[in-house]
Amino acid sequence: MSLKTRLSAPHWQLILLTFLAFQSITYAAGSGDNVIDFFWIGLLLLIARLSSLVEKVGQPAVLGELIVGVLLGNLALIGINILEPIKHDEIILFLAELGVVILLFQIGLESNIDQMKKVGWRAFWVATVGVIAPFGLGTYVIGPMILPGLSQSAYLFLGATLTATSVGITGRVLRDLNKLHLPEAQIILGAAVIDDVMGLIILAVVSSIVKMGSIAPSEVVLITLKAIGFLVAAIFIGQFIAVKAGRFFSLINVGEAMKFTLLVIFCLFFAYLAYLVGLAPIVGAFAAGLMLDNAHFKHFADPTINQEIQAAIKGTDEKTQQEVDRILERHSHRHLEDLIAPLGHFLVPLFFVMTGFQVKLETLFDPQILIVALAITLLAFFSKLIAGIAAGPVNKWIVGWGMAPRGEVGLIFAVIGKQLGVVSEGLFSAIVIMVILTTLLTPPILSYLLRKHNT
Amino acid sequence: MSLKTRLSAPHWQLILLTFLAFQSITYAAGSGDNVIDFFWIGLLLLIARLSSLVEKVGQPAVLGELIVGVLLGNLALIGINILEPIKHDEIILFLAELGVVILLFQIGLESNIDQMKKVGWRAFWVATVGVIAPFGLGTYVIGPMILPGLSQSAYLFLGATLTATSVGITGRVLRDLNKLHLPEAQIILGAAVIDDVMGLIILAVVSSIVKMGSIAPSEVVLITLKAIGFLVAAIFIGQFIAVKAGRFFSLINVGEAMKFTLLVIFCLFFAYLAYLVGLAPIVGAFAAGLMLDNAHFKHFADPTINQEIQAAIKGTDEKTQQEVDRILERHSHRHLEDLIAPLGHFLVPLFFVMTGFQVKLETLFDPQILIVALAITLLAFFSKLIAGIAAGPVNKWIVGWGMAPRGEVGLIFAVIGKQLGVVSEGLFSAIVIMVILTTLLTPPILSYLLRKHNT
Numbered sequence: 001m002s003l004k005t006r007l008s009a010p011h012w013q014l015i016l017l018t019f020l021a022f023q024s025i026t027y028a029a030g031s032g033d034n035v036i037d038f039f040w041i042g043l044l045l046l047i048a049r050l051s052s053l054v055e056k057v058g059q060p061a062v063l064g065e066l067i068v069g070v071l072l073g074n075l076a077l078i079g080i081n082i083l084e085p086i087k088h089d090e091i092i093l094f095l096a097e098l099g100v101v102i103l104l105f106q107i108g109l110e111s112n113i114d115q116m117k118k119v120g121w122r123a124f125w126v127a128t129v130g131v132i133a134p135f136g137l138g139t140y141v142i143g144p145m146i147l148p149g150l151s152q153s154a155y156l157f158l159g160a161t162l163t164a165t166s167v168g169i170t171g172r173v174l175r176d177l178n179k180l181h182l183p184e185a186q187i188i189l190g191a192a193v194i195d196d197v198m199g200l201i202i203l204a205v206v207s208s209i210v211k212m213g214s215i216a217p218s219e220v221v222l223i224t225l226k227a228i229g230f231l232v233a234a235i236f237i238g239q240f241i242a243v244k245a246g247r248f249f250s251l252i253n254v255g256e257a258m259k260f261t262l263l264v265i266f267c268l269f270f271a272y273l274a275y276l277v278g279l280a281p282i283v284g285a286f287a288a289g290l291m292l293d294n295a296h297f298k299h300f301a302d303p304t305i306n307q308e309i310q311a312a313i314k315g316t317d318e319k320t321q322q323e324v325d326r327i328l329e330r331h332s333h334r335h336l337e338d339l340i341a342p343l344g345h346f347l348v349p350l351f352f353v354m355t356g357f358q359v360k361l362e363t364l365f366d367p368q369i370l371i372v373a374l375a376i377t378l379l380a381f382f383s384k385l386i387a388g389i390a391a392g393p394v395n396k397w398i399v400g401w402g403m404a405p406r407g408e409v410g411l412i413f414a415v416i417g418k419q420l421g422v423v424s425e426g427l428f429s430a431i432v433i434m435v436i437l438t439t440l441l442t443p444p445i446l447s448y449l450l451r452k453h454n455t
Numbered sequence: 456m457s458l459k460t461r462l463s464a465p466h467w468q469l470i471l472l473t474f475l476a477f478q479s480i481t482y483a484a485g486s487g488d489n490v491i492d493f494f495w496i497g498l499l500l501l502i503a504r505l506s507s508l509v510e511k512v513g514q515p516a517v518l519g520e521l522i523v524g525v526l527l528g529n530l531a532l533i534g535i536n537i538l539e540p541i542k543h544d545e546i547i548l549f550l551a552e553l554g555v556v557i558l559l560f561q562i563g564l565e566s567n568i569d570q571m572k573k574v575g576w577r578a579f580w581v582a583t584v585g586v587i588a589p590f591g592l593g594t595y596v597i598g599p600m601i602l603p604g605l606s607q608s609a610y611l612f613l614g615a616t617l618t619a620t621s622v623g624i625t626g627r628v629l630r631d632l633n634k635l636h637l638p639e640a641q642i643i644l645g646a647a648v649i650d651d652v653m654g655l656i657i658l659a660v661v662s663s664i665v666k667m668g669s670i671a672p673s674e675v676v677l678i679t680l681k682a683i684g685f686l687v688a689a690i691f692i693g694q695f696i697a698v699k700a701g702r703f704f705s706l707i708n709v710g711e712a713m714k715f716t717l718l719v720i721f722c723l724f725f726a727y728l729a730y731l732v733g734l735a736p737i738v739g740a741f742a743a744g745l746m747l748d749n750a751h752f753k754h755f756a757d758p759t760i761n762q763e764i765q766a767a768i769k770g771t772d773e774k775t776q777q778e779v780d781r782i783l784e785r786h787s788h789r790h791l792e793d794l795i796a797p798l799g800h801f802l803v804p805l806f807f808v809m810t811g812f813q814v815k816l817e818t819l820f821d822p823q824i825l826i827v828a829l830a831i832t833l834l835a836f837f838s839k840l841i842a843g844i845a846a847g848p849v850n851k852w853i854v855g856w857g858m859a860p861r862g863e864v865g866l867i868f869a870v871i872g873k874q875l876g877v878v879s880e881g882l883f884s885a886i887v888i889m890v891i892l893t894t895l896l897t898p899p900i901l902s903y904l905l906r907k908h909n910t
Contacts, residue, residue: 034549035730038556042723045716052708091549094489101493253507257800261500264801268497275490342797345712346719 048349069356099347108289123190130387157417166407503804524811554802563744578645585842621862
């Protein structure tokens, strides 16, 4: 009997299957069998790029990413389940989280610390009003009005949830439209950081009151000091460390790879430190971006292209020389952002597509919840628009709408409330819808306002 | 009783701990509580950058990354267990795997497909001898000699393990020392790809013989056709798709972000396709890199710096204009590699530090296993040096040593053998040591040879 005839066709396929199974097992030994994620990541990036078609109609790219995310994340509603594994894929969720950290780091790099200080007080007032207004109205007025009969704790959590500002969406819109330099943008960014500190305190207070019936003022002071201490340390001590680290590592290697890696290390460490003191990792990443500038890396070589071109233009007339110098200088100033940009291209779209992916459209199907949700959403927008008024002599609408998205920060509050048993399933769903609406409606409204402001 | 006095100090800490625990839980809701990975990744990158000190003594950076990886991965031997979680961290293992995929993609981009075709036949002979020599010697000579009394299947697996070539290490050394343009480098890269196809066939045959006692020739033909078909399709159809995709996506956006993302998508999809047909993902990534060049992205805008400088040098004398054109042209040719470089800076060191991390130094403590391991290691080097002779009129030593590292590909074979029950614990340990030694000894030897070749 020949080898050929000994193996019938089904036998054949069995070998092939066994073989492929072995392949999976063996890669699993090395990498946890996550090779499929190569495909998922490629697919998500492809989708994100296709979605940037919305730019053709004047919308920021982030809106396209959110929309395709929502559409693809809800394909299960029409019976297509093939993309469901992505929602719970730990690796993709991590890369998305890393993406928003890199985004805020980039925004920090592009922000000017002096400009930031100039709007510091105004940012503080915007944040303060933007916390008090939604908390007060949510807890004491709108909560008891639209959801009568709930416990005081439930209203407290609703109010707390409404105080959050998630700066990822707004930051991305400002960046997509190249508006980060506006004073309005600086106020929003500063206010969002301060808002996160205040949110941290509120969360501690509210959680403690719900669990223990009270909280020690010293506890509140401690949390406050820790958060503020972190930010001060990050920005002032961080700059000092950056100079030292820049000099030290330039002794090992003066290349771009070293400079790039130092940037990433700063970003990651400060994101983690922020998390350790209880702040959102994105606040740490933003602080890291804010503290760093080219001066800290003066020991590193200029990009080769500059040297080559400088060599080539030797001997040309004075005027051209000056022009080229000006361009080279501008190029070198933009250099830190340019270095980190490709990492952002890779990771940032993953965050926004995944944000869309997590939106559960079926929550919109219960009319009763929907009505409550719409009321909360109106309050969410209204109370941040009030905050915009505190911004002083700038375009208050831009600031107000810019503070509106609640994003993952609002969700975190709601999740804690649910875990403590004070936020019901229905209220939780309504909060989720509010988060979705503030997230999805802000990009088109904000980009409309920014374009109008421009002209 | 005041709030303050109601809470004693331990109470206090309890609140803080509860609060921090909640923070973890809530972030877990969003990201699977992997914020600690921000810290680990930062730490690994920091270590990798420090280790590039080895460049000061003329060694390639990859050697430093491997060595610090080995040292830190074995801190448990002296009682320090703090880094142990990294070894099993799914996210870091994935990023490392993605790192070697990006590395081979970069090497593919830097390789010239015409140069590659020129050395095609020589690469084929190097691969063929480099598979037959170790397989024959391992299975029929050295195996029975140093490990008498084992089953024929065990010798088969030993032989199969020795055929593997892991091109990650060699590719990185060639790249660190800027030698990818050498014909020797092109032969090694081509031979490694062909080697992977041959290895796939051998693995299928050996596995089938062990399990079934036989294999259908048609099965062998099928696997061969699938692997070769993939490579041909990747390189020829891929180029065609690249042109179409380049044109299509340039209609959406002509910016760098789009171009960069297209590169990443190609890399990831081909890595995954290679995996689907049973090849290593790195082979797919290499093929993707090889198929792409700037011509496919001609619809995209040049980097702004070029346009600005071109504008600035208008009106300068003829000679300077030509020089600048030459530089700009060179810059534009290097452009795809430059775009992808930062992603490589981020991910590639993770792979090599993690490769070092996985080295278990305690396997070296059993003298009996160590002797067997050394014998296999000598065979591993010797049999690939024989393959180098098939390279024709180039530096045969460089080719031979370049083919020596077995890396993860060799380990995969050993793991399958162990799962099938034919490779004993002892033989497995010896194979692991062989993989370690071929991986760790190759960088210094190869860089010595390359420097000597240069002068």
